[in-house]
Amino acid sequence: MPxxxxxxxxxELYMTHRKKDRPALAAARAGFSTATAYRIEADPGRSSEKRKPRERRRPDPLAGIFEEEIVPLLEASPGLRAVALYEEMMRRHPDLHPGVRRTLERRVRGWKAKYGPEREIIFRQKHEPGRRGLSDFTDAGALGVSIAGEPLVHKLYHFRLEYSGFCHVAAVLGGESYVALAGGLQDALWALGGVPKEHRTDSLSAAFRNLKREAREDLTARYEALLDDYDMKGSRNNRGRAHENGSVEGPHGHLKRAIEDALLLRGSRDFETTGEYRAFLGQVVSRRNARNRERIDAERAVLGPLPxxxxxxxxxxxxxxxxxxxxxxxxVFYTVPSRLVGHRxxxxxxxxxxVVYAGTEQLMTLPRGHAGPGGRRGRVVNHRHVLPSLRRKPMALLNWVHRDGLFPRGAYRRAFDALREGLNDRETCRRMVDLLALAHDHCCEARLAAEIDRGLDAGELPDPELPRKRFPPKPDGIPDVGMALPPVADYDDLGAPAPHAGGLS
Structure with missing residues (x-):
């Protein structure tokens, strides 16, 4: 066929048919002439091996430059990128045509293939069920999650079984620490119902950052004791070698993309509480684990027992x-009831x-706060703790250093700013303390906040006397509940035997 x-x-098709057909028939099946078949019979070598090397058809645009200038640069610094060499050659040779970039990149790639340095190879490992679980932290700022309108600065603790892909995720608010690692790891193991033989982490440098030597040694001992409690062997990858923890480092991206998709389907990235956000993460992870149910069940059968x-x-x-x-x-500054002043x-x-204790008695639980950027001090202020003192000294509110953290909702902060613009300082503080007292005494913090917002939107200054009329007054005392006691003789009938309906014959 010309x-x-x-x-x-x-x-190859011709030679396959030639095993059982004569040359003319085999050639017809392969789609060429009988004469070509006999030429192949005389010289059965591959056609690609007989081609002559292609010769250059136009002048070399890098003649006098590549071998003389670029190769010495590559020999001195093999890590140089082709784009950096291109920019350097354009600076040295202004008359060089800009279209030479692709030629230069191809030549550099070919040179590195022949003379470049040896590169590190990733050796994929064979995973055994029940052998290893891995823990790591990953930043979640790109998710854009907020709690009640406030951006949530947090990380994700990610635990994963190497063999089955079982994963557990927890939102970490305080950064990488032993507390976050121990809590997340135990949550994962108890949800899994078993313990792998080995637990692998990174170098844990972030968890020990800014700690004194004694504190680092204490946390190291506590981590080893935690592993002993669960009969696990601990291991760490080398610092800067994230691929050694690749079974959890790689899935970080897949996990965050799944969370991003779930947020888009939800239609909002704002959550009412941190607990609601944690429940949302649990749903995302549960759906991912459901896809690997068979492998997870198979691995769960060979896991060690929980303590x-x-x-x-x-x-x-x-x-x-x-x-x-x-x-x-x-x-971080935390408020507590004033009766605890002076107590240790x-x-x-x-x-x-x-969780706060006085001796062995638990007193209260406070939400944990965190220092701001650059080490700026944080605060966790509960207006209920300081309200008794503010009622006696309302003017203390005006310049209190922790005043901005006192307001339980944004509406109260708006009310304070509006009062300062419309009234004098003394009246502003008095009304603000009265509003906080009203919210506390009548347990109407949310409803009062909505009432304040409506008034401010209408251009009215907050007045505690107006909303006080809309909420039920606080009861003055305990109501008198009357109870009728039965006669004492009725109790004797409780133990009497029941009369028989008939006898046995």
Missing amino acids: GRHITDHRK GRRSDEFEETLVRVTTTGGFTLRR LRVRLYDDRL
Whole structure:
């Protein structure tokens, strides 16, 4: 057939048919002439091996430049990118045509293939069921999640089983720490119902950052004790070698894309509470685990048993309540009831809360706060703790250093700003303290906030006397509930035997 080249494939097709057919018939099946078949019989080599190397058809645009200038640069610094070499050559040779870039990139790639340095190889591993679980933290800022309108600065703790792909995710508010690692790991293991033989992490440098030597040694001992409690062996990948933890580092992207898709389907990235957001993450992870149910069930059967109880997942410290009505811990000021001023309290520090003890008696649980950017001090102020003192000294509110953290909702902050613009300082403080007292005494914080917003939108200054009429008054005392007691003789009938309806014959 004139005009059609005899390719290696057509030659192989001919040789296949030639095993049982004569040359003319085999050639017809392969789509060429009998004469070509006899030429192939005389010389059965591959056509691609007989082609002459293609010669250059136009002048080399890099003649006198590549070998003389570019190769010495590559030999001195093999990591140089082709685009950097191109920009350097354009600076040295202004008359060089800009279209030479692709030629230069092809030449550099060919040179590196022949003379470039050895590169690191990733050795894919064979995973055994029940052998290894991995933990890591990943930043979640790109998700754009907010709580009640406020951006949520957080990370995600990600646990994953190497063999089956079982995963567990937790929102971490306080950054990488031992508390976050211990809490997330135990949540994952108890949800899984078993323990792998080995637990692998990165170098944990972020969890030990800014800690003194004694504190680092203490956390190291606590982490080893945690592994002993669960009968797991600990291992770490080398610092800067994220691919050594690749079974969890790689899935970070897949996990965050799944969360992003779920947020888009939800139609909003704002959640009422942190608990609602955590429940949302749990739903996303549950759907992902459901796809690997068979592998997870198979691996669960070979996991080790859980211990009798969870290990401690908190840090404990002692604080003293000062006359400012609170204490400072980790650069965050916390308010407590004023009756605790002067007391020494024991505080258990979790990732999302503080549990406060006086001796062995638990007093309260406080939400955990975090220092701001650049080490700026944070605050967790509860208006109920300072309200009794503010009622006696309302003017203290005007310049209190923690005033902005006092308002429980944005409506109260709007009310304070509006009062300052329309009234004098004394009346502003009096009305603001009365509003907070009204919200506390009548348990109407949310409803009062909505009432304040409606008034401000209408151009009215907040007045505690107006909303007080719309809420039920606080009861003055305990209501008298009358109870009729039965006669004492009726109790004797409770133990009497029931009369028989008939006898047995």
